[in-house]
Amino acid sequence: MSGIKQVLKQSPVFSTIEEDDVENLDAIFDKWDVHAGDILATIGDPAQYFFLLEKGIVLLAMDGGKSVVLNACGDFIGMELLSAKGKYNTTLTVLEDGCVYVIPRRAFLKIIQEDTQVADAIMSSWQIFLDQTAPFAKDIEDASLPDKF
Amino acid sequence: MGRPFKDKSTIWRKKKTQKSVDNEIPPVTCEEENADRKPDLSESQKETAKQFALLARTMEDHFSLPRLLDMAKVNDLKDPHINLNLLLKTKIIIPDGSGYFVWDSDVFEKITSC
CATH class of the missing domain: 1.10.10 (Arc Repressor Mutant, subunit A)
Known part of the structure; x- marks a missing residue:
């Protein structure tokens, strides 16, 4: 099994999706090596990518001083945790060398806006992941509709 | 419905404790091993x-x-x-x-x- 497939299987957000859907997602993700001090996203910039962590540690700094540190293989950094209305709402800084899988924001939103099982699985798992990882992020933006991300 | 990641680790820890009572050595994943190890500082x-x-x-x-x-x-x-x-x-x-x-x-x- 390739790296991205293994990470998707381990991810709390993507682990429930079917094998065929994993194959489709596999083609969309790109892999980046990241290094301590790298800034992957900056508040206010156009939101181009969402990120799936394979290795390393990242700090998500939200407007107002709140933040969350993500360090587990399969942690997903996207949607309201990272963007709102097409712009990044957090600054994402690498604290420890590693690698991330990158998916274009538009491509990801297209997937979750479709009326499919994979969209349902991702959105359900995402809400659980967000509740456990950064429930305070929900206070920042009402993200009830995908196009708000 | 997605499987809660953190809950999974909670369940894992409970099982580990139970196995320890039975004097069995539980398997430890790399992630757990790394998470529990505190680095020494120079x-x-x-x-x-x-x-x-x-x-x-x-x-x-x-x-x-x-x-x-x-x-x-x-x-x-x-x-x-x-x-x-x-x-x-x-x-x-x-x-x-x-x-x-x-x-x-x-x-x-x-x-x-x-």
Whole structure:
């Protein structure tokens, strides 16, 4: 099994999706090596990518001083945790060398806006992941509709 | 419905405790092993940790981690990202669950004094 497939299987957000859907997602993700001090996203910039962590540690700094540190293989950094209305709402800084899988924001939103099982699985798992990882992020933006991300 | 990641680890820990009672050695994943291991700090890292401590002392009890990182950069602390990460790994800095972080003075004293 390739790296991205293994990470998707381990991810709390993507682990429930079917094998065929994993194959489709596999083609969309790109892999980046990241290094301590790298800034992957900056508040206010156009939101181009969402990120799936394979290795390393990242700090998500939200407007107002709140933040969350993500360090587990399969942690997903996207949607309201990272963007709102097409712009990044957090600054994402690498604290420890590693690698991330990158998916274009538009491509990801297209997937979750479709009326499919994979969209349902991702959105359900995402809400659980967000509740456990950064429930305070929900206070920042009402993200009830995908196009708000 | 997605499988809750954190809940999974909670269940795992319960099973581990149960197995320990039965005198069996439970398998430990790399992630768990790494998560439980606190890195030893070199003398240089201890010095930087003390500099971080001085900065943290100027902040609220529940402080902003990005703000601490910014202050470390402004004050030219050595390798601010790497050293901040060490403070997180050693649990000198721990999340308060609401988006802010707290400095554990007991852990800091224990690690920097040995």
